[in-house]
Amino acid sequence: MSMQSMAGPIMNVHGVAAIYRFEMSRWFRTIGQSLISPVLSTSLYFVVFGSAIGSRMVEIDGVPYGAFIVPGLIMLSILTESVSNASFGIYFPRWAGTIYEVLSAPVSGLEIVLGYVGAAATKSMIIGIVILITARFFVPYEVAHPFAMIAFLALTAIAFCLMGFVIGLWADGFERLQIVPMLIITPLTFLGGTFYSIRMLPEFWQQVTHFNPVLYLISGFRWAFFGVADVDVGFSLAAIAFFLVSCLAISWWMLKTGYKLKA
Numbered sequence: 216m217s218m219q220s221m222a223g224p225i226m227n228v229h230g231v232a233a234i235y236r237f238e239m240s241r242w243f244r245t246i247g248q249s250l251i252s253p254v255l256s257t258s259l260y261f262v263v264f265g266s267a268i269g270s271r272m273v274e275i276d277g278v279p280y281g282a283f284i285v286p287g288l289i290m291l292s293i294l295t296e297s298v299s300n301a302s303f304g305i306y307f308p309r310w311a312g313t314i315y316e317v318l319s320a321p322v323s324g325l326e327i328v329l330g331y332v333g334a335a336a337t338k339s340m341i342i343g344i345v346i347l348i349t350a351r352f353f354v355p356y357e358v359a360h361p362f363a364m365i366a367f368l369a370l371t372a373i374a375f376c377l378m379g380f381v382i383g384l385w386a387d388g389f390e391r392l393q394i395v396p397m398l399i400i401t402p403l404t405f406l407g408g409t410f411y412s413i414r415m416l417p418e419f420w421q422q423v424t425h426f427n428p429v430l431y432l433i434s435g436f437r438w439a440f441f442g443v444a445d446v447d448v449g450f451s452l453a454a455i456a457f458f459l460v461s462c463l464a465i466s467w468w469m470l471k472t473g474y475k476l477k478a
Contacts, residue, residue: 234330281354287409301379324470364439377462
């Protein structure tokens with residue numbers, strides 16, 4: 216008996232790949248619509264904040280204002296798109312009833328999460344890269360730490376896609392899929408230093424802002440671009456890692472227990 220047969224398959228790679236390919240092919244059928252909306256929204260932000268307001272503001276931490284807001288705007292799109300893509304990706308099979316075909320297949324809960332979240336994170340990263348390229352048409356900027364930038368982009372996309380996956384399993388209707396992005400994610404992103412440094416705030420509000428988890432994501436991502444940050448980069452990485460592991464554990468538990476799937 217071979218060692219492989221004794222140990223058994225570690226992971227159903229073909230099952231994960233099948234889910235991933237299906238989700239990506241579904242997205243590519245509407246890729247124009249999927250890319251145009253976030254790119255147009257970000258372009259409007261650059262026109263209003265980067266050009267109109269930025270021309271009247273001094274540099275922040277030695278960085279021109281138009282370039283300073285680039286990481287924040289990318290992160291704003293990444294967070295909202297990650298949650299939306301992942302939540303819709305798992306909710307639609309629940310709504311259509313096709314999720315039971317996936318659950319009856321020889322794939323574990325973790326493998327289902329990897330397939331759906333992997334596809335959603337890929338979509339978000341593509342959107343983030345497209346917005347990064349689009350930003351060059353509005354403001355000049357340089358990336359001081361490109362590998363760190365890619366790492367922050369990937370970790371943030373994965374973490375918030377896991378959060379979106381949890382929301383997709385929890386939601387009872389399409390309207391609930393929009394509650395968290397609209398009422399929680401977007402406000403926290405705007406208040407997390409997207410358009411400013413928290414050092415520009417009064418001391419009291421600086422302390423309050425440190426309770427905003429999105430601050431650590433934007434700060435770490437901005438450090439990768441310009442080498443400046445509102446909080447220590449180590450704290451930013453720790454915050455992303457903690458959030459990612461927490462959402463992974465919750466999503467795995469929800470699938471393992473059949474939360475809202477076996478009723």
